[in-house]
């Protein structure tokens with residue numbers, strides 16, 4: 001399903017650095033430190049592919065990955081909402097994120113990652129508003145599920161469902177994941193394979 005090895009294709013600091021839009025792309029967006037790069041590594045089963053860090057602001061470019069055999073690309077995005085970063089850097093990342101999300105014709109789905117401990121925040125809503133306006137399909141993935149106990153998870157899922165209920169471009173199903181423990185990874189893989197083929 002997810003033929004290895006996956007390789008790093010390119011890091012793009014501006015949208016004009018992007019390769020041709022001739023291959024389906026799936027992007028991972030979300031607040032800084034939410035676990036985007038970790039989830040990509042878990043999905044492809046290669047722990048060192050995307051760089052991860054405990055310090056927010058690790059991913060600063062649009063990093064593109066693909067199976068060596070081709071057929072699909074995964075885009076690891078810089079995080080948003082990182083309050084401590086210098087203002088010019090934040091503005092640059094935000095511009096890059098928004099230009100990419102609005103204007104990429106081969107962007108088939110955006111996974112908007114939300115920390116299961118915190119639920120969706122105002123800057124997640126900003127990104128979703130933009131995706132709605134651009135009619136780009138997106139789906140919420142709750143991350144770090146291993147950090148919560150079962151009964152609290154149900155509450156976050158319900159609150160998140162309410163948050164996206166009236167959004168036109170939102171995929172209604174919420175995926176609960178843990179890159180650390182492997183929860184939800186197979187479900188996500190199956191979906192991405194379907195998006196690639198469909």
Ligand code: GTP
Pocket residue numbers: 030031032033034035036037038039051052053054055056057058059060077078079080143144145146147177178179180181
């Ligand atoms: P930026 O690139 O800075 O925006 O961050 P990111 O969203 O790519 O996050 P990254 O994958 O680098 O992970 C941030 C931190 O969260 C790291 O210390 C990871 O080990 C940790 N982390 C990621 N996923 C999980 C998870 O499922 N469970 C737990 N417990 N920790 C996780």
Ligand code: MG
Pocket residue numbers: 036037038051052058059076077
């Ligand atoms: Mg990252």
